[in-house]
Each structure stands twice: as structure tokens, then as C-alpha cells.
């Protein structure tokens with residue numbers, strides 16, 4: 001039986017095992033998927049277990065998406081550009097770091113039938129997932145990307161990777177079509193201390209968070225007459241692509257799996 005893991009710290013909240021084990025069962029695969037909490041100094045042993053085929057593959061989540069890179073042999077071009085790995089496969093005896101968050105975000109936006117071409121994007125936050133979102137947005141040819149982060153320097157640092165970014169101070173709201181909450185604000189139902197009253201209508205409020213289903217940020221956007229969408233499809237599609245990389249199968253996103261995630 002092949003073993004797959006998602007590693008992170010904390011990891012309790014992860015719904016990846018539920019999702020992957022559902023698809024494993026549905027496709028009659030001889031495999032199982034579990035979550036494990038690791039410390040940074042466990043990464044070497046963990047990756048060597050993959051190389052020795054004790055573990056068949058892994059997902060990597062916060063805070064190890066960058067920290068895992070020195071232990072890998074190769075990166076896909078997307079993982080290299082974003083310096084972010086969320087999936088490891090063994091490819092010709094080499095550990096290959098992949099990034100399926102980009103595919104996840106792009107697929108989620110496509111699924112919404114939202115015409116993103118030439119749109120102005122405003123991103124809140126500069127944490128681990130943001131390089132993947134910027135990569136996907138550039139791929140989809142948005143017109144401009146503005147970022148604000150509580151710690152401004154972290155947003156400024158993203159300019160080394162992506163030179164087309166505008167940075168504003170936390171609290172400033174520029175003109176935008178699509179706003180993305182990529183902060184952790186809302187995970188515990190926190191309010192977001194930004195004033196959206198002057199933004200106008202017909203905006204899309206997108207939250208990377210999917211649990212809770214509707215954050216304060218999304219409620220606020222809706223209240224002001226805008227479209228809102230949580231990060232559930234992004235999560236599902238990044239998992240779908242990882243599943244495909246490991247098993248060569250594109251699993252189905254059916255109603256049952258969507259319900260499974262809604263129930264946490």
C-alpha cells in the first residue's frame with residue numbers, strides 16, 4: 001500500500017486527508033493519505049523517506065513550502081519562480097518539487113466564469129500563498145496587481161520575484177476589480193480593519209480561506225453589493241492536480257466531496 005502525507009505545523013485543520021482518501025477509495029487505489037505535524041528539523045528525514053520509497057509522495061503546507069526546497073533535487077519552473085512547493089513526487093529517482101496552488105487558483109477563477117483579463121487586482125497579505133496567486137494572475141493577464149500587507153517590507157520583498165507589483169500601505173484602498181484576502185484574518189472569524197465603503201460595486205471579493213465558509217471579509221463585500229467567493233475550489237483544484245501527479249488520474253469534483261468539505 002502506498003503512503004502519502006501532508007506535512008505542516010499546525011496541521012490539525014487540514015482537510016486534505018478527507019479529500020485524498022475519498023478519491024483514493026473512489027478510484028480503488030491501494031493507498032492511504034494522512035496528515036503529520038513536523039518540525040523544521042524533521043524535513044531531511046522526511047524527504048529521504050520519499051527518496052527511499054518508504055513514502056510515495058507528499059503535500060507540503062504552512063510553514064514549510066519554502067523551507068522544504070533545499071531538501072529537493074529539482075523544482076518545476078513554477079515552483080522555482082514562486083519559491084513555493086506544495087507537492088513532492090519521485091521522478092526518475094529524483095525528488096521533484098511542484099506547485100499546484102497556481103493551478104488551483106487559476107482553475108477556481110475559471111470555474112467562476114469571471115472574465116479576469118485586464119482586471120485590476122488588489123491583494124491583502126504577503127504570506128506563503130501570495131507568490132502562487134501572483135504567478136497565476138500574471139498568467140491570466142491581469143492589468144495590474146497592487147499588494148498591501150500589515151508588514152509592508154514583506155510586500156516590498158515580493159518585488160524581487162515579480163517586478164510588476166504596486167505596493168500600498170495597510171489601510172489604503174486603491175481602485176480595483178478583484179480583491180483577494182490572502183491574510184489569515186478570518187480563520188478565527190476576526191474582522192478585517194479596512195474600510196471598503198468607498199469602493200463602488202461590481203467587484204469580486206475572493207477569500208483564500210474556505211473554513212469558515214464565509215469570512216467577515218466576504219460578508220462585508222456582499223453587504224456592499226459585490227460578488228463573493230471563498231477558497232474552497234482553489235483548495236479542491238490544488239488537491240486534484242497533486243492527485244493527478246501521483247496517480248495519473250484527474251479525480252472528479254462531485255457534490256459529495258464539496259459537502260464533505262463544508263462539514264469540515
Ligand code: ATR
Pocket residue numbers: 062063124125126127128129149150151152154182183184185
Ligand atoms: P507567513 O506570513 O508565515 O507566510 P501566512 O499565514 O502565509 O504566514 O500569512 C499570514 C498573512 O496574514 C501575512 O500577510 C500577515 O501579515 P504580516 O506579514 O504583517 O504578519 C497577515 N496577517 C496576519 N494577522 C494579521 C492581522 N491581525 N492584521 C493584518 N494582517 C495580518
